[in-house]
Every structure is written in structure tokens, then in C-alpha cells.
Amino acid sequence: MNPSRPQEFRTAVRPSLRQEVAEAIKSYILDNRLKPGDPLPSEAELCTALGASRSSIREAVKTLAVLDIVEVRRGHGTYVGRLGLSALVEGLAFRGLLSPKDDFRVLAELIEVRELIECGLAERILATLAPEDLDALDGLVDEMDLRGAHDGEGFAACDRAFHERLMEPLGNRLVSQLSLAFWDVYAIVAPHLQGLTAEDEAGTIADHRAIVRAAREGDAQGFVRALAGHYAPVRRRLADARTATGAADATDSGTADTDPAGAEVPEKAASIA
């Protein structure tokens, strides 16, 4: 009945000085057409310019720093941020960590989106992948092979770089960053799960080789199949874990924001540390 958005009206009456300051800083960046890395006025200057105290300026700057709109270097100054998706990563990662019972669902959704992005762009990826890109991808798989089981860190880094290199030639910064952001979230959340068998490194390497092979042959269908094969075991493990814990509800169709499962609400919680 009411198609308007549910939220977004909490402090609309009074924008709260801090938000005004934040908006002023954003306007300053926009009006002066600053680019990432450009210096911003110091806190003291902002105080006098905006007529607010340090507290408000600092809080506002911190909020902008979280959004990667501003970057603060201690003892150096504040600068225009890189406008990345770090906030998305942090927010999604926390969401994933928060619902450990329903956690598998969040991760499953994440994998689904990653697969959707890469498979949906398969044809365009194949069309834009240059021979040097293919060589680079092969090199990354080789490096994964070298790291093997010794260096899990490096192994993961190669995996990330592989998917980065896969999307990069498309020239769409947004999809590249989104894809990597989801990769990061998965890397953060997955280790905190129980019941997930460890990554199968040999299988992962084989999957990536199959992906490169299909790409080299220009076989779009094979490319999609290889990608699906790469994500399939993860999806299966997630599905198994969900059914094992009995936390599965296939026909959810919730409002995607409210959690209907209502347990007791702690009126006053325990110790904090």
C-alpha cells in the first residue's frame, strides 16, 4: 500500500550540527572539485570556518572517514579519501558475523551474488580479455600452485587477484570493486564459521585452470560452467551446513530488512568486555 521507504526519517527535523558539518565538508570537496589525495583544511580551520567546536568537527570527519570520503593521517592532516567500498565490506562482514545461526544464509547469498556477477558478464569478459590478461591469469594460478598449503595467506591473495584480473578488463570500476568487496567479506566471515570444511586447494586450482582454459578458447558456455563448478562446492557446503543446523527456510520471502524471528529482548545486558 505504501510504496515509500520505511526508514530515513529519524532526524530529518533537525539535521544535528555534526551532520551539517559533514555535509559542509562534502560540499567543500564537491565545490572545489577535489580528487582523492587532495588536502583538506585542518580541524582548527574547519572550526573557525564552520563555527563549530572541535568535537563536532571531529565526529563529522570520522563519519566521513568511515565512508572513505575522507582519509585522516595522524600528525599529517586530512585528505580526500579514495571513495572505495570499505564501508560495504565492513558492514556486510559484521552482518555475516552477527547471525552465526543464520550465518550460512548470508554467505550463501554472497556467493550467489559473486556468481551472478561473473557469470552474467561472461560473454563480455571473454570479449575483452586480451592474451596478456590470459597469461597473467595463468601466472596467478601457477603462483597459487606454488604457495600451495604452506602459505594460506598468499594462496588467498592469489585467488583474490585472479578474480580481480578477471573483471578488470571490462573497464567497469563498480563491478570490479563490488566483486572484490564480496570476496573480502567472504574471506572475513568464512573463517569464523563452524561446520565448514576447509578449502580444497587442489580443487580450487583446477577450477581456476578450467576457467582460464575456457576463456582462452572463447567458450562462453564452458566459461560459465567452469565458474559454476568453482562455486558449486562452496554452495553445497553452505547448504549442507544450513540443513544440518536446521536453520533452513526455503520459502522465506521476508521483507528483507526485518527479522521476524523474535526472541527475548534483553532489557539490560551484562558486562561489556
Add this chain to the structure above:
Amino acid sequence: MNPSRPQEFRTAVRPSLRQEVAEAIKSYILDNRLKPGDPLPSEAELCTALGASRSSIREAVKTLAVLDIVEVRRGHGTYVGRLGLSALVEGLAFRGLLSPKDDFRVLAELIEVRELIECGLAERILATLAPEDLDALDGLVDEMDLRGAHDGEGFAACDRAFHERLMEPLGNRLVSQLSLAFWDVYAIVAPHLQGLTAEDEAGTIADHRAIVRAAREGDAQGFVRALAGHYAPVRRRLADARTATGAADATDSGTADTDPAGAEVPEKAASIA
């Protein structure tokens, strides 16, 4: 050569009390398995519990509030946030507003992602759309028609609700929220552009009707075609605007994070307000 991530190492040496406090609050939420809406300790309690001053507590809370991990109600208290994607919207919107010359590119990328999501999930959408969903979609288009040109606000709200209803039955909260987040970003950024002809309301309504029709007939290909037809004019306008301003570079292949276009860097900028 170095496949590790470029950023994320600014204050790794010294986690800066504020971040420690933020982590402590997040841990508190996680350890006590709180849900959105649950109350959190007051700032004073956090001060004594974490042994930090109120300034630090406040700054930490504000950063968490930006990420929608925490919600602050003045004169009331702080509560667990809704864990939405508001940070993504704000960050992407600012990015879009910041590069007005290259702006069309950001919006074009945005549209591409929206189309990718909806088209890539077309078959699954058709499989899960119930008759009542189709009726609701038709009702939304009718409402769009009613609002017409009088109420642009309501028209946009119906458009948003339409795409929301389209994705909702899938049961994947992440894709639903992502889709809507991108819609929001577009709605924020698009009005600030020049050279973009106004939305064609009649055409938009016809597009949505075609989408519902294809969905009702279970025609996946027609569904995808209808969606593409919906986004096509926007893409074309964006492409025209980009070529018109001469800001087009088809074979970009940048690193997706650094802006190679380097102009002069203002050492010290002008007035702020």
C-alpha cells in the same frame, strides 16, 4: 607483482583507541547475540566499562552509526542498527556527485549493474513470482500511471517499489538490498546531472507493463528483453552525454581505484562554506 590488497594498512601499527572501542562495541553485540533494535549501554556506561573518555566513545559510536551497525536516538539511547546498506548508498552517491565530468560513467556503471542483477536472475525471478506478486506489480504500475506527471516523488517511489517487489520473492536479502541501494544512488545522482533529458514517464510505464506481461507469460527471454528495453534509453542518454562532453574512453582498463587523470593539486584551498 604484489597481489595483496593495496589499502587497509593505515593505522595497523596502532589501532587508535577509537577503533578499539568500536571493535569492543561490535564484540559486545556479537558476544551477546543482539538483534537490530536491542538496546546498548549508554555512553556513560561504555566509558566506565571500556575505560575511555566520552569523546572516544562518541566518535566510535558515530562510526558504527554510519555503518548502520548502531542506531543512536537522541535523549533515548543507542541501539543495534538495522545493518542495511545505507553506507554503500551514501558512498556511491558521493562518488557519483564528485566527478561531474566523468559522472556519466559512474551512472552508466550503475545502470549496468542493475541490469546485470535483474537480467541474470530472470529465470529464477520468473520461477518464484507468485500470482499475487504479479497482481501487486500490476497495481504498482497502475499507481505509477495515476501519479503521472503530477507527483514525481510518488512516481519514483512506485518505480522503486516495483523493482523491490520484483526481487523480493527470490528470498535473497542481499540482492534485494543491493538492487534497491543502486536505485537509491541513481535517484540521488541523476538529478544533479546536466544534459540528461528528463525521464520519459509514459515510456517507463509501458516498459514496466511489458516486464509484468512477460513475467505473467513465463517468457524469460521476453522478460530479459523488456528489462533491457527499460534500461536501454537510460544507457543511450548516458552514452550520448559522455560522447558529447568528450569524456569517453571506451578501452579504459584502469586499476579501478586510482584515477590516472592528474590535474593540479591545490596545496591550500580557498574558503570553505
Add this chain to the structure above:
DNA sequence: CGCCATTTGTACGTATGTATT
């Protein structure tokens, strides 16, 4: 209705650590 307790918002002052020059 006013009053009051609680809680967050804003302001100011001061001291300390850090990086640059």
C-alpha cells in the same frame, strides 16, 4: 500540565604523541 531523571549533543580547555621542517 510542569517537573525531573536519563541520555545524547555541543562546547571548551588542556595535555600528549607524532610527523614535518
Add this chain to the structure above:
DNA sequence: CAATACATACGTACAAATGGC
């Protein structure tokens, strides 16, 4: 090393909003 500029952190006081009495 000293001087400077900046960010960090703490403490206190008051203002404003909310909810219950």
C-alpha cells in the same frame, strides 16, 4: 635537537531531547 603543526585523548560543563512521574 628544537620548533611547529596536527591529530589524539581526556575531562568538564552545559544544552537539548525524550520519557515517566
